[in-house]
Amino acid sequence: MRVRMTCPVAVTASLVLLTGCGAADMTKQASPFANARGTKTVTLSVQSWVGAQSNVAVAQYLLEHKLGYRVDTVQVDEIPAWDALSQGRVDAILEDWGHPDQEKRYVDDKKTIARGGELGVTGHIGWYVPTYFAKQHPDVTNWKNLNKYASQFRTAESGGKGQLMDGSPSYVTNDKALVDNLNLDYQVVFAGSEAAQITQIRRFAKERKPFLTYWYAPQWLLKKVPMTEVKLPAYKEGCDADPAKVTCGYPHTPLQKYLNADFAKDGGKAAAFLKKFRWTTEDQNEVSLMIADQKLTPEQASEKWVDSHASTWKKWL
Amino acid sequence: MATLTTPAPRLAALPGFLRHQAVRKLLLLALAAAVLVPLANARWSSGSWPATLTVDLTKPLTGASDWIIDNRDSHPLFLYFFGHLSNGVVLSVRAVYLVLLGAGWAGVTAAGALIAWRVAGVRLALGTAAAFLACGLLGMWVPTMQTLALMVVAVLASVVVGVLLGLAGGLSERLDRALRPVLDTMQVLPAFAYLLPVVLVFGIGVPAAVLATVVYAAPPMARLTALGLRGADKEVLEAVDSLGATARQRLLTARIPLARKELLLGLNQTIMMALSMAVIASVIGAGGLGDRVYQALASVDVGAALAAGIPIVLLAVVLDRVTAAAGDGSDGSYGSGGGDGPARWTAWAYAGAAAVAVALTGRVAGRLDWPDAWTVPIAAPVNDAVGWMTDHLYSGVPVVGGTADWAGRFTTWVLDPVRDGLQGLPWWAVLLLVAAIAWPIGTWRTALTAVLALAATGVLGVWEPSLDTLSQVLAAVAVTLVLGFATGIAAARSDRVERLLRPVLDVFQTMPQFVYLIPVVALFGVGRAPAVAAAVVYALPAVVRITTQGLRQVDPAAMESARSLGATGAQQLRQVQLPLARPALLLAVNQGVVLVLAVVIIGGLVGGGALGYEAVFGLAQGDLATGLVAGAAIVCLGLMLDRVTQPADRRTKKGA
Numbered sequence: 021m022r023v024r025m026t027c028p029v030a031v032t033a034s035l036v037l038l039t040g041c042g043a044a045d046m047t048k049q050a051s052p053f054a055n056a057r058g059t060k061t062v063t064l065s066v067q068s069w070v071g072a073q074s075n076v077a078v079a080q081y082l083l084e085h086k087l088g089y090r091v092d093t094v095q096v097d098e099i100p101a102w103d104a105l106s107q108g109r110v111d112a113i114l115e116d117w118g119h120p121d122q123e124k125r126y127v128d129d130k131k132t133i134a135r136g137g138e139l140g141v142t143g144h145i146g147w148y149v150p151t152y153f154a155k156q157h158p159d160v161t162n163w164k165n166l167n168k169y170a171s172q173f174r175t176a177e178s179g180g181k182g183q184l185m186d187g188s189p190s191y192v193t194n195d196k197a198l199v200d201n202l203n204l205d206y207q208v209v210f211a212g213s214e215a216a217q218i219t220q221i222r223r224f225a226k227e228r229k230p231f232l233t234y235w236y237a238p239q240w241l242l243k244k245v246p247m248t249e250v251k252l253p254a255y256k257e258g259c260d261a262d263p264a265k266v267t268c269g270y271p272h273t274p275l276q277k278y279l280n281a282d283f284a285k286d287g288g289k290a291a292a293f294l295k296k297f298r299w300t301t302e303d304q305n306e307v308s309l310m311i312a313d314q315k316l317t318p319e320q321a322s323e324k325w326v327d328s329h330a331s332t333w334k335k336w337l
Numbered sequence: 338m339a340t341l342t343t344p345a346p347r348l349a350a351l352p353g354f355l356r357h358q359a360v361r362k363l364l365l366l367a368l369a370a371a372v373l374v375p376l377a378n379a380r381w382s383s384g385s386w387p388a389t390l391t392v393d394l395t396k397p398l399t400g401a402s403d404w405i406i407d408n409r410d411s412h413p414l415f416l417y418f419f420g421h422l423s424n425g426v427v428l429s430v431r432a433v434y435l436v437l438l439g440a441g442w443a444g445v446t447a448a449g450a451l452i453a454w455r456v457a458g459v460r461l462a463l464g465t466a467a468a469f470l471a472c473g474l475l476g477m478w479v480p481t482m483q484t485l486a487l488m489v490v491a492v493l494a495s496v497v498v499g500v501l502l503g504l505a506g507g508l509s510e511r512l513d514r515a516l517r518p519v520l521d522t523m524q525v526l527p528a529f530a531y532l533l534p535v536v537l538v539f540g541i542g543v544p545a546a547v548l549a550t551v552v553y554a555a556p557p558m559a560r561l562t563a564l565g566l567r568g569a570d571k572e573v574l575e576a577v578d579s580l581g582a583t584a585r586q587r588l589l590t591a592r593i594p595l596a597r598k599e600l601l602l603g604l605n606q607t608i609m610m611a612l613s614m615a616v617i618a619s620v621i622g623a624g625g626l627g628d629r630v631y632q633a634l635a636s637v638d639v640g641a642a643l644a645a646g647i648p649i650v651l652l653a654v655v656l657d658r659v660t661a662a663a664g665d666g667s668d669g670s671y672g673s674g675g676g677d678g679p680a681r682w683t684a685w686a687y688a689g690a691a692a693v694a695v696a697l698t699g700r701v702a703g704r705l706d707w708p709d710a711w712t713v714p715i716a717a718p719v720n721d722a723v724g725w726m727t728d729h730l731y732s733g734v735p736v737v738g739g740t741a742d743w744a745g746r747f748t749t750w751v752l753d754p755v756r757d758g759l760q761g762l763p764w765w766a767v768l769l770l771v772a773a774i775a776w777p778i779g780t781w782r783t784a785l786t787a788v789l790a791l792a793a794t795g796v797l798g799v800w801e802p803s804l805d806t807l808s809q810v811l812a813a814v815a816v817t818l819v820l821g822f823a824t825g826i827a828a829a830r831s832d833r834v835e836r837l838l839r840p841v842l843d844v845f846q847t848m849p850q851f852v853y854l855i856p857v858v859a860l861f862g863v864g865r866a867p868a869v870a871a872a873v874v875y876a877l878p879a880v881v882r883i884t885t886q887g888l889r890q891v892d893p894a895a896m897e898s899a900r901s902l903g904a905t906g907a908q909q910l911r912q913v914q915l916p917l918a919r920p921a922l923l924l925a926v927n928q929g930v931v932l933v934l935a936v937v938i939i940g941g942l943v944g945g946g947a948l949g950y951e952a953v954f955g956l957a958q959g960d961l962a963t964g965l966v967a968g969a970a971i972v973c974l975g976l977m978l979d980r981v982t983q984p985a986d987r988r989t990k991k992g993a
Contacts, residue, residue: 051427051543051624052426052427052430052431052434052486052543053431053434053483053543053624068635069635070635070636073635092624093632094541094542094622094624094628095619095622095628095631095632095635096541096622097956097957097958098957099957099958099959100621100622100956100957100959101541103406103540103541103959104541104542104622107409107540107541109541109542109622110541125406130410132410175745175862175864176744176746176748176749176864176866177748177862177863177865177944179753185863188957189941189950189953189954189957190957190958209863209864209944209946210944210946211863211943211944212863212940212941212942212943212945212950212953213634213854213942213943213953214635215637215854215855215858215942216854216858216863216867216942217863218637219637219858219859219863220858220862220863220944223727223731223741226728227732312636312637315636315638315640315716315720317641
């Protein structure tokens with residue numbers, strides 16, 4: 021019995037010896053699965069939308085097949101991803117939709133995260149109705165007429181009001197305030213995840229039912245379910261400063277890349293490659309559509325894209 | 338619903354004097370209410386939770402979260418304590434992972450099969466090998482090894498923590514009393530609730546995942562260790578004492594060996610809980626199979642999610658059966674591979690040598706990685722099947738209507754009235770209602786805990802969303818109980834049904850909940866209805882199992898005499914089996930409630946709103962104030978429901 025009792029003690033003791041008795045550095049916390057068997061590993065964070073998956077898939081394919089790295093991917097939501105980046109748990113975020121608070125904290129003050137340049141894709145959030153419905157009722161595309169259609173957008177979940185479907189809790193949204201401040205007869209229903217939202221949108225589209233949803237571009241789903249944006253009051257710099265009093269729509273955001281500061285400095289070829297990685301909305305959608313709609317694995321999809329776009333990615337290496 | 342309506346028949350079934358006692362308790366409660374309610378009404382006239390009774394934690398929690406982030410890289414607490422803890426976890430997981438990779442797929446499979454053979458016999462050995470090979474065939478070898486590495490470390494840590502707590506509880510009466518409420522709370526705590534604080538301290542990734550798993554998986558080990566130590570045979574202990582053993586010798590040579598069975602059962606429970614947590618922890622970047630499931634969902638790919646979900650189920654079934662077999666084969670003879678001391682060790686040695694030989698062969702042949710060509714793509718056919726199913730069931734099914742219509746009707750006719758009813762009641766009326774249900778079932782202490790727990794949600798400032806969540810939980814529990822009892826009765830009456838059900842229940846119980854997120858939305862749309870559906874699927878297996886077992890264990894003599902009196906099958910069931918199985922049925926209700934509550938967060942991911950959404954929001958936005966408050970409110974709801982559904986006689990047994 022004595023052997024069994026001392027075993028955990030021995031393990032703990034050896035761990036303490038291994039980690040050393042000095043200070044532990046919380047800014048250097050690599051994944052235990054990284055660099056196994058002596059290959060160099062890059063860890064990329066993937067956010068839950070498919071566009072982000074496409075960036076990562078192509079970067080991963082090129083890193084593995086052209087530069088000889090091993091790539092680990094971790095799915096994390098946006099804000100926790102910033103945190104993970106500052107600790108070195110992941111090496112890069114390839115698609116950030118603008119987080120001024122985080123940027124100030126980590127890039128400017130703590131300097132644990134470095135800017136990685138633009139991704140080349142511009143993002144835009146808005147409210148969308150399916151194009152088949154917009155064609156029948158052209159005036160639905162202005163927010164001033166939305167109340168007229170509220171009854172058509174009603175569901176069991178929205179009570180007596182029209183349903184405005186919002187997505188994942190990790191996304192930037194002012195929709196609740198907008199509905200209040202613009203006096204719209206709508207109830208914001210949170211789908212809770214993008215997967216749930218996409219499933220519901222496709223379901224509605226199959227039945228050709230009217231719906232109103234928070235959505236964003238670039239997004240592969242727009243190709244499968246054509247949607248028309250509803251015009252909200254135009255965005256002006258600073259009009260969304262107070263989230264409770266917002267009465268304007270969303271801005272157009274050039275999406276950014278961010279790297280862990282140490283990785284940006286010492287990451288060698290991989291870091292240089294990720295900094296140069298820059299493609300277009302069409303490129304991203306092409307890969308996204310293959311992953312999400314044709315159900316290719318991210319690897320197959322990126323292989324297809326890489327084979328046919330040599331001129332684009334040769335510049336990055 | 339169920340918890341509101343079940344007490345009435347239950348009371349009627351009680352013998353006369355108990356009924357009187359219940360009436361007396363209710364009268365006392367009515368008296369107290371008559372005094373307190375006018376007072377409360379005069380002070381806070383509105384029906385909703387009074388604002389003066391809420392404590393806003395936003396400021397301190399946001400402050401704490403900012404402090405941690407700002408000091409994480411410099412404060413000694415992190416540099417010398419959490420940092421080392423984190424590094425230790427990373428190093429050990431890495432060590433196990435490298436060993437698994439180094440052994441290669443052949444070596445790992447051989448080692449798994451040989452361990453299973455020594456512990457549980459030839460059949461399970463073959464099953465284990467098949468399970469490992471299936472993980473490879475599904476193209477999930479590396480993620481499976483990552484999950485396995487994580488599991489090994491998390492289970493070891495949980496066992497160490499659990500045994501230490503259990504030793505304390507088992508040896509000291511006072512420590513046991515102090516530990517019991519802590520373990521109780523740890524067990525009703527939904528896993529998501531403490532992911533956020535753990536992440537804040539350790540950051541995204543493996544260390545946070547392992548520590549969250551330990552919190553979740555250690556309590557059963559602690560409980561069963563304490564139980565085993567207390568249950569040790571008095572005579573043996575006296576004999577040991579008379580031989581002049583010291584307290585330490587007595588513990589090591591008598592009490593722990595005697596508690597072997599409970600210790601192994603504890604290990605089994607811990608492994609199962611750790612495995613279910615390994616998937617939940619994917620939300621905070623644990624990697625491995627859970628992460629594959631989670632990533633597949635982002636592209637709405639049920640097939641790929643299933644391909645990663647199946648290895649989890651296989652691992653769970655294999656680990657469950659093997660550890661259960663180790664627990665059954667008491668008296669020192671391990672399953673079928675029995676034998677005496679020396680013979681046993683030689684057999685182990687042969688098994689070890691064989692595993693090493695296979696691993697070395699794999700190494701020499703350069704076949705460490707699972708060959709890419711040997712994978713079976715199951716994603717596409719699965720997606721087709723799911724697509725066909727949802728297309729044909731969603732709407733327009735003749736006579737019964739489609740699932741979307743059901744969901745709509747369920748929302749309008751059941752969920753809305755229950756929610757509006759609860760939220761429409763004045764706050765003190767809801768508290769009184771809880772007291773009126775909890776007191777007759779348990780003691781005044783149970784009732785007080787339940788009332789205070791519910792009141793705490795009001796104090797935290799989330800009264801309305803808590804009642805919304807409560808209404809969903811009640812609806813889900815009602816559906817679960819109706820389906821579960823019906824299925825359980827069917828399984829108890831027919832061996833064939835039970836045999837057919839077993840694998841289905843295994844799969845439902847161990848399949849990560851994330852996998853059925855998409856089908857649930859495709860069938861029921863976004864909203865509270867799919868949230869209820871997901872909860873029902875998750876809680877049903879436990880309810881069916883407990884019901885079946887309870888009915889089957891009814892005293893055969895009672896059944897025999899009922900039959901000889903000429904009772905029909907239905908009469909036997911109603912008048913003999915169900916009343917005699919009452920404790921088991923109550924346990925099923927209790928488990929149903931706890932399990933349904935564990936999936937509230939999943940409900941938040943499919944449009945359930947309320948607390949589930951807020952907890953997910955907190956995690957996604959790194960917003961400690963929202964997330965932690967929602968998590969705490971879920972814990973309070975869990976505590977309240979647990980007390981309300983937990984009869985007094987079980988409380989005394991639990992302490993054993």
